[in-house]
Amino acid sequence: MKESGKYIVFRVNNEEYAIDIDRVIAIERVENISPVPHLPSYVKGITLSRGHLVPVLDIKDIFYHQSLAIEDEVRTLVLQGEGFEYGLLVADTKEIIEISSNQIEKIDLLAHFELSYMAGVANLNARLITVIDTAAFIRTLEGMEEIDSYINELKQEQQAT
Template sequence: MNLLDKYIVFRCRQEEYAITIDQVIAIERAEGFTSVPQLPHYVKGMIRSRGHLVPVLDIEMIFYDRAIEESNDRRIIIIQGEEFEYGLLVAETKEIIDIAEGLIEKPGLLLHIRLDYLKGIANFKNRLISIIDSHRFLSSLDGNVSIAEYITESKEAEAAL
């Protein structure tokens, strides 16, 4: 039996990536970031989404060490992480598609420890889509502990008010 999962496909530079839809809470317009000093360089800022403080991570800064370009197509994909919600700033969201488990291949290159957040590559006839494991993605980032600490401290300060 070839299981199907729903994925949201997004663009980063000229490449396509996808994340399972069951971990996506919302997709929002990219606007209104509040900068926070002392967080990793890839954290664009914080937003408030449905009453929660959400760090927004610039995926192009993470993958290509270059900030995502300003455009009306930019979106924030709000994802439920293991410890807290986070947002991925992406160039654009493209579509929601079904991908059969059998189409996802894990080439040997992806076995490298720094790429363990890649579940594999969906191999379609005319396109390749890199599949990201959202839980492993966040935990693989340098500085993820400082983001978690900031979120925890912010929640504690808010609860004390």
């Protein structure tokens, strides 16, 4: 982990989470999500972002098994994954903050595979923010290989036309 960095903070169920700003490509309004059948419930579909097909994941569904209601303040964080870009639906983006590595505490409970994407908890003057490792996050989700294949097929079809 680097000494310090900038993180974008967002809210899910009144809890705060942070993602390294270097992994964020864009913050967009939610528009035109096309559903894709036979994928996990947290995959809301695909959308077009800056000319790329991007799967859209509902982080509230992933964390709490509840769908996020699409309202004006809901945003899509478009993130760079290892094989493809993907979008995370979040209730709102609160701010961009600087967090140093000594402010992030590792929690033993987070070592469990299903929580391995949680890099730790930033303790900022009684404000606790869970820091997410986006590379580990995408690896823990079921169906990501299928989504990657689906996106690649759509790209090939677009290139052929």
